Amino acid sequence: MNIQPEYPLENTFGLTSRAQWGGAIEQLTDVAAAQDFAEKNNLSMTCLGAGSNVILQPKVAGLVCSMRIEGINVVEESSESVLVEVGAGVVWHELVMESLSRGWFGLENLALIPGSVGAAPVQNIGAYGVEVAQLIVGVNIVDGLRESRQIAQKDCQFAYRSSVFKAQPDWTIVSVVFRLSKLPVIENSYPELQRVLQGLPVAEPSPQEVADCVIALRRGKLPDPAEFANVGSFFKNPIVTIEVARAMQALGFKAFVHGQGYKLSAAQLIDRGGWKGVRQGDVGCWSQQPLVIVNFGGAQCADILSFAKDVAHSVFEQYQVQLELEPSLLS
Ligand SMILES: Cc1cc2nc3c(=O)[nH]c(=O)nc-3n(C[C@H](O)[C@H](O)[C@H](O)COP(=O)(O)OP(=O)(O)OC[C@H]3O[C@@H](n4cnc5c(N)ncnc54)[C@H](O)[C@@H]3O)c2cc1C
Known part of the structure; x- marks a missing residue:
């Protein structure tokens, strides 16, 4: 090395x-x-x-x-499912496309999420009604004492954009083991995706069609980082108590049941807070999806953090809801 x-x-x-x-x-x-x-x-x-x-x-x-560890290896296969170990350096979207072409299903709602397979369990990536935790059997790591072991799904402490790996920075994830179905199982509970799927001229969409719709939806509202530099959602959707959720609903905000609490839409808070499309110098909230903060060119880390602080402060002043960063800050 x-x-x-x-x-x-x-x-x-x-x-x-x-x-x-x-x-x-x-x-x-x-x-x-x-x-x-x-x-x-x-x-x-x-x-x-x-x-x-x-x-x-x-x-x-x-x-x-x-x-950069590569490799997609079948560990076990039956007529119904496949257990597959994937190197942490494999590009996530390439895994999604490869699994579809091999007739392995389950990852299609997570198409086009940027990044690597090894990072997927870290924040339990999720989109369009699916979280990666649902497909993971275990995560292979080397810990700080140089011991290689598998963290079983039940011990990964998966939660909304969180896992045990966030609290263990000295663990290196080297591969992830997924159980994928060989029988198409369509997850279409997410309203925006459901609407698009219902518009297709087929009674039962295929997993490939689901992936295509997800890709089209994402391309329609998210900036391509190659063109407009960004890290996707900048803030997590706040999880609040039922009392806060009721108060927010009374103000016209959406609130979704989430475990013992309720999830608010950070995008809606930022939008209603007046930040959609707002730009300060080279940093701004994306006009189609205000949860995404974009570096329009020369912004540096300090500029982005300062803009994000202004957004979070303004939302708190207006609605008393605290926004929390989704990406990790490395210094
Ligand atoms: C346009 C855009 C859209 C996005 N949409 C979504 C979305 O829909 N849903 C979603 O959940 N996320 C989304 N994201 C966020 C991002 O794509 C995911 O979090 C992705 O999993 C990050 O992968 P990465 O390889 O780039 O991780 P990095 O940014 O390189 O790392 C992220 C964290 O994981 C740790 N890490 C990475 N690899 C390892 C490893 N092998 N071992 C141990 N720790 C490791 C890092 O230390 C860091 O803390 C989006 C981002 C962008 C830019």
Whole structure:
């Protein structure tokens, strides 16, 4: 493994950032090499995939490794399902497309989410009525004591945009094991997707058609990071008590049952708060989806954080609801 100083960090927010030390992990043995280097030089060690869910300071301390372990391997197969182990460096959307072409179903609602397979369990990626936790059997990691083990699904503490991995930064995820169905199971409970699927000239949409609709919906409202740098949703949807949810509903806000509480729409709060399409210099809220903060060119980390603070402060002043960052901040 080639570990170098001043390592440039890939990210979709258009931020110029260098790690004190960095290199790419391409195989399992690189994890041990990286851990040796970090220990010898008394450095923290962090893993990144595509950098599509991080806000990077210009300088990031410690050793930052780009996860590049490839491979999609069938572990077990029956007539109904397949157990498949996928390298953490595989591009998420490529896994979704590959599984559809092999007749493995379940991931289609998560099409076009940027990033790597290894990062998917970290924040339990979700979209259009599906969370990745529903498809995961286990996550293979190397922990800070260099022990390789599998964290079973039940121990991953999956929750809305959260998991045990968020609290264990010294764990390196090397692969993820999924159980995918060989029988099409269509998840169309998400109203926006349901509406589009109902408009198709077929009685029963196929998983490929679901993926196509999801891709079209996403392209219609989310900025392509290659054109308008962003990290997707900038804030989590706030989870609130029933009392707060009722008060917000009385003001015309949507509130969805979520576990013991209620989930509000952060996008609606930002929109009603007057921030949709608002731009300050090179930073702004996307006009079709205000939950996405866009770097229109030269914005740096400090500009983005300052804009986000203004948005969150304004929403709190108006509605007394606190917005929480979805991406991780690396410094
Ligand atoms: C346009 C756009 C749309 C998006 N839409 C969605 C969406 O619909 N739903 C959704 O949930 N998210 C969405 N996201 C967020 C993002 O795509 C996901 O969070 C994705 O899983 C991040 O993958 P990544 O490889 O880029 O992770 P990174 O940004 O590189 O890392 C994210 C976090 O995971 C950790 N991490 C990454 N890889 C590993 C590893 N191998 N081992 C240990 N820790 C690791 C990092 O340290 C960091 O804390 C969107 C982002 C963009 C830009």
